Amino acid sequence: MSRPFPGGLEHSTHWQNVLQQLKAVIPSAITALVMTFTSWQFAVFVCVVFAFYYLPFVRRLQVYVLIAASLFFYGYGQPELLPLLVVAVVGTWAFLALSIKRSRAWTKYGIVFNLGLLAFFKYKFLFVATPVATGSAVSDFLLNLPLPIGISFFVFHNISLLVDLPKQGRAATVWEIFLYVIFFPQLISGPITQARNFFPQIQEKQISKVPFVEAARWLVLGYFFKLYCANNLNEMTSYMAHPLFETVKTGDKWLLIFLYSFQIYADFFGYSSIAVGLALLFGYRLPDNFNRPYISRSIAEFWRRWHISLSSWLRNYLYIPLGGSRHGPARTYFNLIAVMGLGGLWHGAGLSYLVWGLMHGVLLAVERPFLDKLDSVRSPALQALRAAMVFLIVSMLWIFFKLPDFGQAASYFAGLFTESTVQNPPKIYRTLALAYSLPVILQHLILPHQPQGAWARAIEPFAYGALVALAYAEAGPESAFIYFQF
Structure with a gap:
């Protein structure tokens, strides 16, 4: 079904051309960077992961299966940003461990660490222009990295983790933290799940209990x-x-x-x-x-x-x-x-x-x-x-x-x-x-x-x-x- 242009634009060849040019030169870059929920690749991905996840011999490894699947999902279009995701999770785990074992002050440092990541990637261009050439290969590489998809959501998950678990006096393995932060259904756009609600759910799953x-x-x-x-x-x-x-x-x-x-x-x-x-x-x-x-x-x-x-x-x-x-x-x-x-x-x-x-x-x-x-x-x-x-x-x-x-x-x-x-x-x-x-x-x-x-x-x-x-x-x-x- 063809959609007419509003505002009488169907009578304006000029504006039809403008619209087509905009669609041509500003493609959906975000769609190209991720395996979207509406793509056939994602449907195949979910079917394969689901079939493997509930195999009897995999039951004790389900957390690792979901972590591997989530890393694949996130890195499908942005493999160069997988190290950032790993650094964010491992860094948060380290601050959490220090907060529980030594001092609650480490919680504040962990929050600053996560907000620093968010500020660098999301707000650096308020202060520097792109493309950037500083003469240093490392700084040029970092400054020109694209905005990581979903960074706002996984930073909020990390902060929830740092605040909630020390209050409960509950330690967490790095694998549990990985799953909580990068669980692929919520990784890109939420919902933002608070740690206190997610961690009790990390246990072996049975297909007979799936609703x-x-x-x-x-x-x-x-x-x-x-x-x-x-x-x-x-x-x-x-x-x-x-x-x-x-x-x-x-x-x-x-x-x-x-x-x-x-x-x-x-x-x-x-x-x-x-x-x-x-x-x-x-x-x-x-x-x-x-x-x-x-x-x-x-x-x-x-x-x-x-x-x-x-x-x-x-x-x-x-x-x-x-x-x-x-x-x-x-x-x-x-x-x-x-x-x-x-x-x-x-x-x-x-x-x-x-x-x-x-x-x-x-x-x-x-x-x-x-x-x-x-x-x-x-x-x-x-x-x-x-x-x-x-x-x-x-x-x-x-x-x-x-x-x-x-x-x-x-x-x-x-x-x-x-x-x-x-x-x-x-x-x-x-x-x-x-x-x-x-x-x-x-x-x-x-x-x-x-x-x-x-x-x-x-x-x-x-x-x-x-x-x-x-x-x-x-x-x-x-x-x-x-x-x-x-």
């Missing part, structure tokens, strides 16, 4: 939301990029920010669901990462429902250590804004990410004194209005997430309130937008009212079969998972 039905549900949902919803919406929201958004009518700019809200949810929910399903196949349970965030009635509730594993990590390892809400309102508001600002920078070294995080922090602080009073009002109309306002605000702030260049993001934001004379898109464009957004909308609105009983269980396989058919027959063009870049 195949539950795993299949998660996998079908994940692939459906990624292939059918996110990939198709990605084709439309490509017009949010500069300079294409300058050719889009004001009303369609608004439409695109809502489509991006649905896309980023479908994309990340899809990844998280696939990760949960894969982990279940190997006997591990990862945390749920989403709980219908777009029905939230406050920004605070949104962050309890969106990227739950990140919100929990920021609360437990940053907000509470900073003092949380224990030192009066002013300190509480500062902590909220500071934590969310750092959370924004965690996503990327750019002013747009910082602004996105700070704005969420400011909104958390502004709404905090009024939440109890608002929550006490039982009016359904008021609650619906609150949810609509939160969705509108969150969607508008996604602009700074979608466009890491702050100037471009500010220009798009301003364009929402400036009338444009560009021709309206044809109606079929809006029809397609609704078709690919509808699953997200329905999931948020009907989940609490799912039918129960024998008849519902009887039709469930057919419903999931329909999702598989749609994902296969109407999958959008291949695109990298959005959170791969973090």
